[in-house]
Amino acid sequence: MLERLAGQFEAASAAYAETHGIERDPDWFVLKLQEEVGELTQAWNRVTGRGRKKGRSEEDLNRDLADETADLLGHILLFARNNRIDLAAAIERKWLFRLDAE
Numbered sequence: 001m002l003e004r005l006a007g008q009f010e011a012a013s014a015a016y017a018e019t020h021g022i023e024r025d026p027d028w029f030v031l032k033l034q035e036e037v038g039e040l041t042q043a044w045n046r047v048t049g050r051g052r053k054k055g056r057s058e059e060d061l062n063r064d065l066a067d068e069t070a071d072l073l074g075h076i077l078l079f080a081r082n083n084r085i086d087l088a089a090a091i092e093r094k095w096l097f098r099l100d101a102e
Contacts, residue, residue, distance in 0.1 A: 001099055002087050006077040013078055029079045036075045040068040 017024050043065040045051030053061060080087045088099050 002077065006081045009074040009077050010081060013074070024082075026082065029075070029082045032075045033072070033079055036068065036072040040065070040072050043068045 013024070016022070022028070042051060043061070046053055046056065047061045047065050056064070077087075079085075092098050
């Protein structure tokens with residue numbers, strides 16, 4: 001499941017990078033993770049009243065939170081894929097449960 005999902009994120013990310021002339025070197029993957037954590041934090045701050053809403057409706061704010069969460073998930077999977085991390089094995093080891101069969 002994670003491998004398939006990571007492959008889909010990889011295809012989308014590679015196409016985006018190609019279109020916009022972005023070099024995805026090893027540092028890029030961890031730097032993008034940090035960027036996305038910041039964007040998720042910003043969205044969270046807005047949803048919880050800790051940040052300026054900038055005229056955004058509650059619906060917009062909640063959609064932003066969901067979108068930034070999706071971005072973070074995607075970049076975690078890209079980071080793991082680029083670094084040959086077996087997330088399924090790590091989840092089993094750290095969280096003590098098995099993912100459904102890939």
